[in-house]
Amino acid sequence: MYKVLIIDDEISVCKLLSAYLEKKGFDTEATISGKQGLQRIRKQHFDVVLCDYRLGDFDGSTIYPEIKKISPDVVVIFITGYVNLQVAIDLVKKGVYQYLEKPLRPDELLDTINLALSSKAKGRDYPDNDQPVSREPDLIMGEDETSKELMKSLSLVGPTDYSVVIEGETGTGKESIAKLLHQNSKRSKGPFIPIDCGSLSREIGASELFGHEKGAFTGAISDKTGAFELAEGGTIFLDEIANLSPDIQVMLLRAIQERKVRKLGSVRLKEIDVRIIVATNENLIDKVKEGLFREDLYYRINEFNLKVPPLRQRPGDLALLVSQFMEKTGSELDKSFSGIDEEVNCLFKNYNWPGNIRELKNTLRRACLLTEDGGSISSAALPAALQIFDQDILSDSKPPIGLQGEEQLPTLDLKAQAHLAEAKHIRKVLFDVGFNKTKAAELLNIDRKTLYQKLKRFEEKA
Known part of the structure; x- marks a missing residue:
């Protein structure tokens, strides 16, 4: 049984973490001060130390070397409610295994501890390149053929230093893919x-990516280290790269070509050693053709391309995803569930999941919260959008209104039938775009006001 020492000056945090980890099979001890924590480490062996970064008598930068001096092999994971990116990176470079933000996600904490202990047991600091790809908590791949192909590609490109373009719809887990690539590379000890x-405007984009010196522009009251320098020795992940302005694209291209960056307001170039992974929910080739994305930049970053399938193209993984998300949420809520009702199972299989894995996860978290301990997830615990969709599925399985027998025709006249068909089509478009009424109106080729009027009329006649 692995032993975990928890050091946090909040007694409630110590109790919660102890209870959760003991339930997961760990032997835990807890203390509310750094001094007491160091005394415990001197007296007995611990495999993992979970330590609050800001204690009353120590902070992370001062207690970490003391812990390692006493027990060089112990895994140290800091937890904090005050995230400082530069501090986090410095600690990781010094050997801290991970730096987690409060409020803690139990599944993320457990996965972090298990991955650290697994690496420690095998005598290495990062996964072997010939081993199966380690898993990201929010990215669950199952037996569907599309998932298997993606995991093969991840295993192939993960250990390399190739720049990777990850393409996929919103909610498919592109950032989780990027983290997997980082975790399964020789850069895994470096920052991600x-x-x-x-979110990068034209004005602040260059500063965020490359940094600036004091006085470089109005409001630059101190020096700032850019993301490329912060990622030194590790990986930088540029999400939704298609949104970069043309001038930032030029600066990014130059940085990639020269492997050097220049802070705003500086004349000095600084060499960088980073791996670049980007993601987009748009077709970059189309953006290139439209003149909105530089062709030379596209080919610089696209040394390898990964396409993440939407959830609707992974039917073989749905049951596994449902099971895993329910189990994780149950652990968070300290509940257990007997499964999902057959009606909900049918609904999930037929629903289009426009929000993909993220939508499924949020749907199940809500449903688990509303379901009693030991119960089964019913349609009543689902969000309104899915309940309406459920009603549509049920109505599709019933005979038309007014149809009393095989010989009798529906009583609905042509106008009423047209109204019914229009209502059904509008609902389907709304489901497909995740109830984004602006996008739905655009696809239906009507203005938003007209759409609202039609929806109101449908409600009145329902």
């Missing part, structure tokens, strides 16, 4: 720095 390009 994710950047949401969709």
Whole structure:
């Protein structure tokens, strides 16, 4: 049985973590000060130390070397509610296994501890390249052929330093794929720095990516280290890269070509050693053809391409995903469930899942919260969008309104039939776009006002 020492100045956190980890088979001890924690480590062996970064008598940078001096082989994982990216990167470079943000996600904590212990038991700091790909908590691949092909590609490109373009719809787990690539590479001990390009305006984009010096522009009151420098020795992940402005694309291309970056306001170039992984939910080739994305940049970053299938193309994985998400949520809520009702099973198989894995996960988290301990997930615990979809499935399986027998025709006249068909089509489009009414109106070739009027009329006649 692995022994875990928890050091946190909040007694409630110590109790919660102890109870959760003991339930998962760990032997735990807890203390509320760094001094007491160091005394425990001197007296007995621990496999893992979970330590709050800000204690009353120590902080992470001062207690970590003391822990390693006493027990060089112990795995140290810091937890904190005050995330400082530069501090996190410095600690990881010094040997801290991981740095987790409060509030903790139990499944993420458990997976982090298990992965650390697995690597330690095999005498290595990162997974062997010839071993199966280690799994990201939010990325579950099963027996579906599309999943198997993706995992084969991950196993192939993960150990390399290739730049990778990950393509997939929103919610398919592109960032989890990027983390997997990082975890299964020789850079796994280095930092993984994710950047949401969709949130980078033209004004701050260059500063976020490459940094700036004090006085470089109005408001630059101090030096700033950019994401590329922060990712030194590790991986930088550029999510939604298609959103980068043209001038930032030029700067990014130059940085990739020269493997050097220049801070805003500086004349000095700094060499960088990073792996670049990007993701997009748009077709970059189409963006190139439209003149919205540089062709030379595309071919620089696209040394290997991974296409993440949407959930609707992974029917063989649905049951596994449902089971895994229910188990994880049950652990968080300290509940157990007998499964899902047959009606819900039918609904899940027929639903289009426009939000993909993220939508399924959120749906099950909500349903588990609303379901009693030991119960089965019913349609009543599902979000309104799925309940409406469920009603549509049931109505499709019934005979038309007014049809009393094989010889009798429906009583609905042509106008009523047209109204019914229109309502059904609009509902289907809404489901397909995740109830985004602006997008639905665009696909239906009507304005939003007209769509709202039609929806209101459908409700009145329902």
